[in-house]
Amino acid sequence: MSSPVADPLPFTVDCLEYSKPDRARFEEWRRGSVGCVHVTIAVWETARETLSVIGEWNDLFAANSDLIEQAHGVADITRINAAGKTAVLFGFQNTTPLEDDIRLVRVFADLGVRIMQLTYNTQNSIAAGCWEDDDNGVSKHVGANFIKEMNDVGVLIDLSHCSERTCLDTIDMSAAPVAVTHANPIEFVGDGVELSRRPKSTEVLRKLAGRGGVVGLSPYVRMLRDGAATTLDSFVDMTLWTIDQLGVEHVAFGTDFYTGYDASMVKWWRAGRWGRESPIPIGDGPVVEWPSWFSSPEAFPGVLEALVDRGLSRDELALVAGGNWMRLFEQGFQPAVRA
Amino acid sequence: MSSPVADPLPFTVDCLEYSKPDRARFEEWRRGSVGCVHVTIAVWETARETLSVIGEWNDLFAANSDLIEQAHGVADITRINAAGKTAVLFGFQNTTPLEDDIRLVRVFADLGVRIMQLTYNTQNSIAAGCWEDDDNGVSKHVGANFIKEMNDVGVLIDLSHCSERTCLDTIDMSAAPVAVTHANPIEFVGDGVELSRRPKSTEVLRKLAGRGGVVGLSPYVRMLRDGAATTLDSFVDMTLWTIDQLGVEHVAFGTDFYTGYDASMVKWWRAGRWGRESPIPIGDGPVVEWPSWFSSPEAFPGVLEALVDRGLSRDELALVAGGNWMRLFEQGFQPAVRA
Numbered sequence: 001m002s003s004p005v006a007d008p009l010p011f012t013v014d015c016l017e018y019s020k021p022d023r024a025r026f027e028e029w030r031r032g033s034v035g036c037v038h039v040t041i042a043v044w045e046t047a048r049e050t051l052s053v054i055g056e057w058n059d060l061f062a063a064n065s066d067l068i069e070q071a072h073g074v075a076d077i078t079r080i081n082a083a084g085k086t087a088v089l090f091g092f093q094n095t096t097p098l099e100d101d102i103r104l105v106r107v108f109a110d111l112g113v114r115i116m117q118l119t120y121n122t123q124n125s126i127a128a129g130c131w132e133d134d135d136n137g138v139s140k141h142v143g144a145n146f147i148k149e150m151n152d153v154g155v156l157i158d159l160s161h162c163s164e165r166t167c168l169d170t171i172d173m174s175a176a177p178v179a180v181t182h183a184n185p186i187e188f189v190g191d192g193v194e195l196s197r198r199p200k201s202t203e204v205l206r207k208l209a210g211r212g213g214v215v216g217l218s219p220y221v222r223m224l225r226d227g228a229a230t231t232l233d234s235f236v237d238m239t240l241w242t243i244d245q246l247g248v249e250h251v252a253f254g255t256d257f258y259t260g261y262d263a264s265m266v267k268w269w270r271a272g273r274w275g276r277e278s279p280i281p282i283g284d285g286p287v288v289e290w291p292s293w294f295s296s297p298e299a300f301p302g303v304l305e306a307l308v309d310r311g312l313s314r315d316e317l318a319l320v321a322g323g324n325w326m327r328l329f330e331q332g333f334q335p336a337v338r339a
Numbered sequence: 340m341s342s343p344v345a346d347p348l349p350f351t352v353d354c355l356e357y358s359k360p361d362r363a364r365f366e367e368w369r370r371g372s373v374g375c376v377h378v379t380i381a382v383w384e385t386a387r388e389t390l391s392v393i394g395e396w397n398d399l400f401a402a403n404s405d406l407i408e409q410a411h412g413v414a415d416i417t418r419i420n421a422a423g424k425t426a427v428l429f430g431f432q433n434t435t436p437l438e439d440d441i442r443l444v445r446v447f448a449d450l451g452v453r454i455m456q457l458t459y460n461t462q463n464s465i466a467a468g469c470w471e472d473d474d475n476g477v478s479k480h481v482g483a484n485f486i487k488e489m490n491d492v493g494v495l496i497d498l499s500h501c502s503e504r505t506c507l508d509t510i511d512m513s514a515a516p517v518a519v520t521h522a523n524p525i526e527f528v529g530d531g532v533e534l535s536r537r538p539k540s541t542e543v544l545r546k547l548a549g550r551g552g553v554v555g556l557s558p559y560v561r562m563l564r565d566g567a568a569t570t571l572d573s574f575v576d577m578t579l580w581t582i583d584q585l586g587v588e589h590v591a592f593g594t595d596f597y598t599g600y601d602a603s604m605v606k607w608w609r610a611g612r613w614g615r616e617s618p619i620p621i622g623d624g625p626v627v628e629w630p631s632w633f634s635s636p637e638a639f640p641g642v643l644e645a646l647v648d649r650g651l652s653r654d655e656l657a658l659v660a661g662g663n664w665m666r667l668f669e670q671g672f673q674p675a676v677r678a
Binding site for chain 2: 044046096099100101102103121122123124125128131132133134135136137139140141142143145146272273274275276279
């Protein structure tokens with residue numbers, strides 16, 4: 001069928017991917033008209049190790065300058081996209097690279113890391129993650145200091161893998177709106193999903209939106225209502241449901257897309273170096289499955305078309321595809337103004 | 340007066356000091372007949388930085404081999420003491436040097452770090468510290484893993500700066516008895532002391548003792564009932580009171596003695612690199628004061644004599660002066676046997 005969105009496609013941001021970086025991925029982005037991708041450069045890495053990851057990306061930028069370029073902010077993203085390339089934005093999924101040094105927030109921000117998740121699943125010095133049973137939210141001294149520093153420097157705080165109370169505390173404490181770059185609503189997907197601790201409560205999402213934040217919805221099958229059997233129609237249902245709950249200015253995409261790794265990388269994500277085994281068993285099957293309608297970010301235009309088919313207006317689509325993230329980046333990447 | 344303990348003085352362990360290492364300190368130890376000192380080699384240092392601290396101690400051991408020698412365990416302590424020298428035992432007051440790497444517990448234990456405090460005042464990935472208002476104890480994954488690893492390797496866990504619930508959780512979870520190397524009982528000193536979050540509840544101390552642990556009492560004025568005005572008699576009262584509560588096998592000394600630093604070191608202890616300012620104001624006065632009867636570890640014999648004057652038997656004194664720590668070291672420095 002002739003697509004109502006195909007000409008031109010709206011500017012699209014995927015606000016979290018964690019694939020093994022490779023030219024094939026960058027080509028997929030271009031084919032999917034993805035204008036900006038927030039890529040994870042650290043999950044358990046130390047400061048020193050993270051510098052090397054940045055070094056590897058620098059080589060990738062040099063070798064693939066026809067397809068991608070690093071963005072430090074919104075103006076970069078617009079310029080890079082206008083040149084027919086995909087803007088790559090660095091982010092941390094954990095604060096381990098900061099090594100409890102408050103001044104490293106600015107140092108890494110100056111290297112382009114403009115999105116930082118407070119913690120990844122487990123507790124750290126700053127906050128509780130979604131895997132803790134007993135959830136004490138943001139810590140009194142270290143946590144409060146780092147949230148203020150991220151606000152002061154202009155680093156967008158990400159709460160995707162944080163605990164319920166960490167989310168609520170941070171939304172309260174942050175002087176700038178914050179992000180859930182990649183998580184689905186628990187009220188929609190149900191607590192029967194494989195990674196039941198990852199989706200967000202409606203309370204968190206409403207509070208996030210109330211303060212100007214954005215949630216990125218994901219086709220990651222372990223967070224979808226019917227797992228790998230979830231249809232595109234059901235994903236669109238979730239998107240429209242979330243828009244109904246939060247308003248169209250607060251819903252976007254963060255696919256959590258990854259490919260190119262074997263089980264050892266999944267173990268690294270789940271157990272870092274703090275465990276010899278993953279607390280969540282890693283099966284012998286494929287490392288990850290993606291739904292038939294989202295085998296890669298190349299599939300973005302199909303998802304956007306499905307939203308239009310279900311009644312989203314062109315303006316609304318522009319917000320959900322990329323406009324909401326760009327607005328939040330604009331706010332979050334500059335020093336927060338306190339009332 | 341002729342001292343009842345002077346000939347011979349009992350074997351004495353000071354289970355925490357954090358002075359700037361210097362030959363003058365080692366001479367004080369010898370004059371005070373201190374047979375073993377647990378020295379802090381890290382509080383906020385990274386793994387790499389801690390290696391350099393160990394390197395500096397190695398130089399000190401070489402330059403002062405007439406006075407001190409590093410001990411890796413109880414046999415070393417006995418041998419070094421028999422040779423008329425003070426045994427130095429390394430410890431961490433925080434787990435930052437482990438950098439969330441479970442395997443670094445053994446690596447640092449192999450370098451002689453046989454005592455590790457889970458956290459220093461603030462929350463980290465393993466547990467809550469005594470400065471947190473909202474205390475969720477030991478974390479579910481990282482904390483549980485590190486306690487088990489310390490047990491398996493034979494590292495004695497120290498809870499001195501940990502929160503109430505971290506203490507209770509750890510005593511429950513640890514397969515080996517644990518230590519509070521330097522803290523006073525809150526029930527005795529009262530919550531009006533300057534560092535009111537540091538002293539331990541009677542519940543914690545009883546539970547610690549019930550599992551075979553030991554508490555080290557301290558003449559640090561910020562943890563004494565009458566601050567700098569506290570008399571030796573009052574310190575002896577506290578010691579005897581604690582013995583009454585816990586039994587003589589569970590009470591000993593950890594002076595927390597430090598000297599040789601300026602305010603910048605106190606700021607480092609209190610705020611690490613996670614804060615630009617100390618949450619507890621650092622005044623312009625002297626960095627630290629010590630009671631007139633404990634101006635340095637040279638004063639140990641006087642403290643021991645006062646205990647004998649107040650009725651402690653020679654056998655009891657031997658336990659409190661050093662025997663209790665040696666028994667706990669013997670248990671704690673080998674892999675824990677699980678029931």
